[in-house]
Amino acid sequence: MTDGQNILGGRILVVAFEGWNDAGEAASGAVKTLKEQLDVVPIAEVDPELYFDFQFNRPVVTDDDGRRRLIWPSAVIYGPSLPGRVGEDLAGDAELTVTGDNAGNIFLLLGTEPSRSWRSFTAEIMDVALAADIGAVVFLGAMLADVPHTRPISVFASSDNAAVRAELGLERSTYEGPVGILSALAEGAEDVGIPTMMIWASVPHYVHNAPSPKAVLALIDKLEELVDVTIPRGTLVDEAAAWESGIDALAADDEEMASYIQQLEQARDTVDSPEASGEAIAQEFERYLRRRGDGRDGGTAGRAPDDPRRG
Numbered sequence: 001m002t003d004g005q006n007i008l009g010g011r012i013l014v015v016a017f018e019g020w021n022d023a024g025e026a027a028s029g030a031v032k033t034l035k036e037q038l039d040v041v042p043i044a045e046v047d048p049e050l051y052f053d054f055q056f057n058r059p060v061v062t063d064d065d066g067r068r069r070l071i072w073p074s075a076v077i078y079g080p081s082l083p084g085r086v087g088e089d090l091a092g093d094a095e096l097t098v099t100g101d102n103a104g105n106i107f108l109l110l111g112t113e114p115s116r117s118w119r120s121f122t123a124e125i126m127d128v129a130l131a132a133d134i135g136a137v138v139f140l141g142a143m144l145a146d147v148p149h150t151r152p153i154s155v156f157a158s159s160d161n162a163a164v165r166a167e168l169g170l171e172r173s174t175y176e177g178p179v180g181i182l183s184a185l186a187e188g189a190e191d192v193g194i195p196t197m198m199i200w201a202s203v204p205h206y207v208h209n210a211p212s213p214k215a216v217l218a219l220i221d222k223l224e225e226l227v228d229v230t231i232p233r234g235t236l237v238d239e240a241a242a243w244e245s246g247i248d249a250l251a252a253d254d255e256e257m258a259s260y261i262q263q264l265e266q267a268r269d270t271v272d273s274p275e276a277s278g279e280a281i282a283q284e285f286e287r288y289l290r291r292r293g294d295g296r297d298g299g300t301a302g303r304a305p306d307d308p309r310r311g
Contacts, residue, residue: 007167007195008227010135011083011105017075019113021180024203024212026142030219031110037232038106040078044128048072051114051121075111075121077128080104106229107132113181121181122188129194136164137189137196138227139182140219142212145202148264149247151272153218157226159197161190168226170197199223204264206257207247213239 014034016027048054057073083104114121129137147154158173159165165172186196199222201215217236224231251258 007136007164008138011107011133012227013077013107013109013129013132013134013137014140014223015109015137015182015185016140017111017113017181019180021113021141021143021182023142023144023201023208024210024215026201026203026212026215026219027140028110029211029213029216030140030223031108033216033220033234033236034106034231035078035108035110037234038078038108039081040106040108041081042076043079043107043132044077046075046111046114046121046124048074051075051117052112053115056115057112073112075109075114075125077125077132078108078110079132080106106227107134118181118184122184125185126188126192126194129189130192134194137186137194138223139186139196139198140223141180141182141198141200142203142215142219143200144205144208146264147202147204148261148268149204149207149214149244150261150265151268153212153215154202155218155222156200156202157197157222158200159195160186161195161197164195164197168197173198197226199226204247206260210243213243216240 014031016022016031018025018028022028052073054073059070059072062069062071109125145154157168157170159168159170160172164170182198186198189196199219201218203212203215213236217233217240220231220233220236223229251261
């Protein structure tokens with residue numbers, strides 16, 4: 001059990017949206033992994049007509065056993081089929097089941113970021129959360145950042161709730177600027193008395209077009225650390241290794257890309273080294289910015305990385 005036993009010891013809603021907050025499909029991928037592993041059922045779904053612009057978030061057609069059907073963008077809340085049930089012993093089925101004292105208290109919200117009516121959307125989700133007696137909300141996000149794919153994925157956890165910060169030792173975000181639906185929902189939850197926290201993973205921007213199983217793993221690791229569950233990784237570990245190897249192969253054939261990755265590695269290693277002082281970190285960062293100004297950055301000069309605290 002974590003230090004956040006009081007706050008994260010009850011019913012928890014884990015939230016992720018496809019779209020602006022979901023670089024490398026990492027946040028949605030983490031919640032989809034939970035959905036596959038947990039014994040959950042849909043308990044609420046928003047009306048797509050109210051919140052989505054279908055020219056922006058188009059429905060897709062599928063062929064299911066000879067019947068063609070349209071799948072509309074939406075957002076669904078899932079709840080445990082047997083709320084409060086404790087998971088089975090890990091020794092018996094570590095490959096199959098999410099376990100832990102809190103496994104029967106995890107609810108999920110997964111969907112596409114709505115195109116409009118965010119305040120109405122937030123109010124509708126909060127009504128469901130209150131009716132389900134949700135005690136805390138954990139938002140997952142993923143951003144594009146200047147980070148190397150060869151190092152552990154950076155994860156940033158924060159909270160605007162003073163009690164959550166005190167119990168979990170988290171920081172308060174200082175970001176100011178444009179936000180996504182996560183921030184709207186977080187404000188709505190805090191307004192109705194449900195404490196919240198956000199967990200963001202940094203995805204290398206130079207591979208932004210590909211799903212990132214390594215970032216999915218990083219989010220699951222952090223979530224597992226904070227919430228009393230053990231989440232089987234399934235094939236994610238192998239997929240993450242294959243993802244990293246695939247980027248290595250691309251970099252081997254692209255000298256400019258390889259040089260840029262090496263710069264990112266040097267900057268990351270300097271910051272992570274035990275003997276790194278604040279001055280050394282600042283100097284390395286300044287050198288990195290100068291290299292970007294020289295245009296020796298794999299074609300990304302002048303591109304500002306996304307900020308994990310934007311929500």
